[in-house]
Amino acid sequence: MTRKLVARGYGEPEQVLTVAELPGDPPPGPGEARIAVSAAGLNYLDVSLCRGEYPQQPEPPFTPGVEAAGHVVAVGSGVDAGRLLGRDVIACPTLPRGALGESVTVDAALVVPRPPELPAVAAAALPVTYQTGWFALSRAGLAAGETVLVHAGAGGVGIATTQLAVARGARVICTAGGPEKAAVCREHGAELAVDYRREDFVAAVRDATGGRGADVVVDPVGGAVTAQSLECLAFEGRLVSVGAAAGAPPPVDPLRLVAGNWSLVGLSWGSAYPGRRPEAVAAAYQELFALHRAGAVRPPVTRVVGLAEAPAALADLAARRTTGKLVVQIGGDDGRRG
Structure with missing residues (x-):
């Protein structure tokens, strides 16, 4: 079994999101990778998803979350296992299979190994905001x-x-x-x-x-x-x-x-660039990693919550009661269950 945050209808995050115990994910398909999620970033688009207002809106039930940092535990056929299997990574899941759960299966082309000096909580703050x-x-x-x-x-x-x-x-x-x-x-x-x-x-x-x-x-x-x-x-x-x-x-x-x-x-980054300009996104990540090493990029994580607290955190984000970046910590900081 695996825990995921699931929206079973449309409305405010605290009204429609619940933590559900679901059967474990099936093996990754061709070109896919499964990630044990350590941390997931929260964004205003997650609020829009809950309300049913996002341009690429999935039908309920779905799991929100488009920023994941974790550890690759399985890959499907056609994936370079030497590049990804066992690696700590950043990924942008494709809805309706979002990041807010203990595991997520994603297109392996959207998975980027992260440098060892970038911990999972900080890494989860990079994809949408910095890209x-x-x-x-x-x-x-x-x-x-x-x-x-x-x-x-x-x-x-x-x-x-x-x-x-x-x-x-x-x-x-x-x-x-x-x-x-x-x-x-x-x-x-x-x-x-x-x-x-x-x-x-x-x-x-x-x-x-x-x-x-x-x-x-x-x-x-x-x-x-x-x-x-x-x-x-x-x-x-x-x-x-x-x-x-x-x-x-x-x-x-x-x-x-x-x-x-x-x-x-x-500019709509998450709905277009990872799928349509993956080489440009990969190059931007390398620039961001270099700027992080130089101290110019400092992910502004101001609040870290657990999976069950994520709906309330999204409510605060929607009401503009937050600053910086909110991150949900789910597994261990190295991408393994903690």
Whole structure:
């Protein structure tokens, strides 16, 4: 038997998620690997999954979780056992077989061996948040010396994007809700943190840049924030939309982009890049591992919970009561059951 967190309907995480004792996973099929999960990262998309709002929404019952760190215990035919079997790894499971359980079977092409200096709890904070930040800045063509505005700067994606932008030699301005979250932004490298509850962030960005605006905006918030962010852009500025935690943004008139010489970029990392650009994802992981060794990437794990506590942790994430990254510890830190 194996324990997994299962959603048997749609609703708020605490209403629909339960820990279930299920029969053990079958042997991996061709091209698959089974992982004994040590730790799994939590993301806002897990909340969206529970609510039935995710674009690639599975039907219940399903197990959420798209970030796993653990230990490969079995591989199917066609998989290079020498590369993976017995290795500590990071993986992005494909729904409905999510990471929030004692084991998960995944496409072996989505499994990456992790370096020994990267423990499982920290590793589980890397895939979605840091890969999203990495590709957002890459798609924006961020250059050293440019200014980046990062919304929700005290969240997992916000902190990851800030650290990566600083590593690229950029100046970072963050928005956050409240002085405590603004302080978190500064701790991770933001030169300026704007408390949007007290200040107009458009005016603050314009003032901080001498009226020029931000070269790049990374927006995981959506809603009205996306429209306001256009007012923050510099000449030839780039706005990268990576989510919509506050709801869908209003339509954007293409002529506004023409008039400002602006670019609007959409990025959905987890639903597209691992499957469609696996070589680019693998290369990004190696860069992230190198930045971690250099101390530039510091996964901001602020809370570690058990599997039974995950629904309450997701409720806190949905209510914006969290900072940094929430991780569920399931097995031993080396990927074996602990």
